[in-house]
Amino acid sequence: MAQEQVYLDGEDPEQDCGLTLSGKVLDHDTREPLIGATIYIEELQRGTLSDEYGNYHFHHLCRGSYTLKVTYIGYEEERQSFRLSASTVRNLSLHIDARQLRQVVITGERLQEQAQATETLQGRELEETRGLSLGESLKKLTGVSSVQTGPTVSKPVIHGLFGNRVVIMNNGVRHESQQWGNEHAPEIDPLNAQQMRVIKGAAGVRYGSDAIGGIVLVEPSALPDSAGIRGEVTLIGSTNNRMGTVAGMAEGKLRQLPLSWRLHTSVKKAGSAQAPRYNLDNTGFEEQNLAAMLGYKRQRFGAELYYSYFHTKLGFLSSAHIGNLTDLGNAIGRERPEETGSFTYSIARPYQDVTHHLLKAKASYQTGELGELQFTYGLQQNVRQEYDRHRNTGDRPQLDLDLQTHTTELVWEHKPFANISGSVGASTIWQNNSYAGGTRPLLPYFLNTTIGAFVAEKWRKDNLQLEAGIRYDNKSLDIKRWDTAEGVLRPSYTFHNFSGSLGALYDLGYHVTLSANVGYASRAPHSYELFANGLHNSAASFERGNPELVSEDAVNTMATINYHSNLRLNGELSLYYNTINNYIYLQILPDYALGIGGAYLQAEYMQANARFWGADLSFDYALTNRLTLNNKTSLVYAKNRETDSYLPFITPGRTDNTLRYSFENKSASRLSDSYLALGGLYVSRQSRSDAQSDPVLAAPDAYFLLHAEAGTNLQFGKQQVELGIVGSNLLNTSYRDYQNRLRYFADEMGRMIMFRIKVPL
Amino acid sequence: MKKSFRPYLAFLLMGSALTFSACKDEKDPEPDHEHDVVTTVTLTLTPANGGQPITATWEDLDGPGGKAPEIDQLVLSANTTYTGSIAFASEEAHGDHHDTHDLTADIREEGTAHEIFYFANPQGLVTFTKTDKDANGRPIGLETTATTTATGTGKVRILLKHQPGTKSSTSNENTGETDVDITFDTSVQ
Incomplete structure (x- = not known):
């Protein structure tokens, strides 16, 4: 340094x-x-x-x-x-200077800001994911995978943890939706993001103590600070599901007033996806997004108003909607799904229709030389309607949940004094859930009020940075549920959750940074885990909550070595060990539930002490000035410490290796920043599974997928155009993924080529 | 510094107050249920040559698990031909609240996507023949003829399958999604 x-x-x-x-x-x-x-x-x-x-x-x-x-x-x-x-x-x-050495911009933080391992998706790597969902995009990052439901639903998994254990911050507001459901993808438009950052491991201090698995920060680009208007149009198309996306952005700043604005919109439409040997019937989807942002900035005072609308309608693989256990057995026994149909853009039952509104108001004030005070208010409404494949039920959904959330946060970020910088803050969540009459009471009515306060400070001197943070959350949960025998029951809960973190970052010479972090987070059980009551049609299982659950808490220890700013080899290795006490999981019970539709599996939420450990490795090796090898490898292991048995649904080991050739920029050429890349992703079989962890069907085999990317900037006179092509599963391999909940029923998508054109205006 | 904090504190409280007062929702969940799930199946068999119709009901109001379903025994006469019909309903009853949604008409209307299957064990205890047809001329099974011969005891299993797009000349009881799979203890006297 x-x-x-x-x-x-x-x-x-x-x-x-x-x-x-x-x-x-x-x-x-x-x-x-x-x-x-x-x-x-x-x-x-x-x-x-x-x-x-x-x-x-x-x-x-x-x-x-x-x-x-x-x-x-x-x-x-x-x-x-x-x-x-x-x-x-x-x-x-x-x-x-590493920034000047390479033609290709290095993604990821070269200089670490915090001791906890983070990964950032931005720049070219983010551009290559344009057209994919949020969950699929984040898979580009080491240590991040996804839990899928067919080809359309993808939820981020960090170090083997997902759902309520991963907090998603959408433009600075905690994204609040029905995250408990494995088939509920985050309702966020990734095309509006300029950067996606993942903080890995227990990180409850800053955004809420339930972040046991980590945090995903989705951030749009900052509003323009120079006067004028500019815009951008992006067109994306793909083979396979014949997806078409149009995205447009316009932004500007007024000359007379310190007022800037942006409008962003995107529309997506895709037909049914194709596995190599058959059509995946009814897997089309459509999505409409709108975001509007207004910013005001004076010397000391700043304000921002943001509204976003997200709507999706997505089809579910028709053959995965089954009745009882016999149907499940029949489905597993089939070589291919019962209904394959042929390619179509139309979406039939079963499908989901989800709308998410977010309104955000933020104000900031410079408190003299000391720092900045920020207040953020967020209002969200999430309406989730699921249409089962039932009889002639007209337009009525079978599941119709309405979740309203208000969040407030007040934070004071102070500038360094005596080498200490950091932030102090308080936040509130008020959340109300209800469902429409005549629909499935899968999740009860609930009212959740959470109040939290935190302090997080950093001390930095010379080569050493020390960090410490603490948070307390008080959560009260008032449930209203209908019981056939007893009428309306009103159980209520109060949870006290602490989080803490201690970290150190040490620059060992110029090229090596060592960091270590211990994080503690404690997550209160969700209403669904307490009071779920209903049938899951794609698992032939009847899921029941457990009202006796207590908060689960995690102590996550992580050590990272970062080797950076070198001519040839740059990379990062992190090792982690995460102890979760009272880990909440869904256990399939040995007895069947008998109903009018026959026999169903019964599953109930239970708690056990668990252990997660693993490693993330990523490195770049410049073979020549133009040719670079990139490796991303992650391993996750998990065990139930009480019974010494495997936990279901844990990410298998995966490694992705890519060779990238960057072409030289020639001044006479119309092309610039051109590159060509070819890579392979290998995902191992989840060998740490058995009849206890996966009673329905054993884990699928390992698979290898070939992918390629290419991109360039084209100059037409004064007009610049960015072009990109991404090909995935190039060998059209038939495979099934362990973390896809529909692996019982059908293969994954086959070869897909995605084209992208971005025109700045 | 302390003094300058006062307005900010007021700011936070204001935001929180807004939060807590804006959305008081006193709505309660209503004594309701999912209207599309079959809870009750009623099989009615009327002797072809006159006589009292026989009905047998299979009912499970609280869904899988929970309270055991209430199941009638099916008692038939030997050497008799019956005209059979079956009804499916979604019901709820507790206290003075009673709510019924008949689903039979929906099934008939979507006849090309549904079929009902009847199996007797031992085979031949009762023989069901489907007499109704969907728009494609395939049997539905809401209307049947049931024939008994010798006396005996056993079981009658009834399956309602949802077969959208898969009901065909080759479809059978393993095709599609099972909506109903019930069994009546049966005695032919």
């Missing part, structure tokens, strides 16, 4: 002003001399250049403390402070 302190102490009265400072300027990695580097003594305002051998010298210097600033194009600026008491030889070695 560069040092910035300047010593002005002890000027010797008896000046010796005949000293010489000399040395060589070298490349840190190759040790080659750098010719023509600028060496500047700040205190004396004297500078010189290194000669053809890399040598430099200053003569007639007095004794004293000096700061040397060395600059050279393509290298990072170096500052060195030292005390000169005799003529000295100092060799100065410079580090290549």
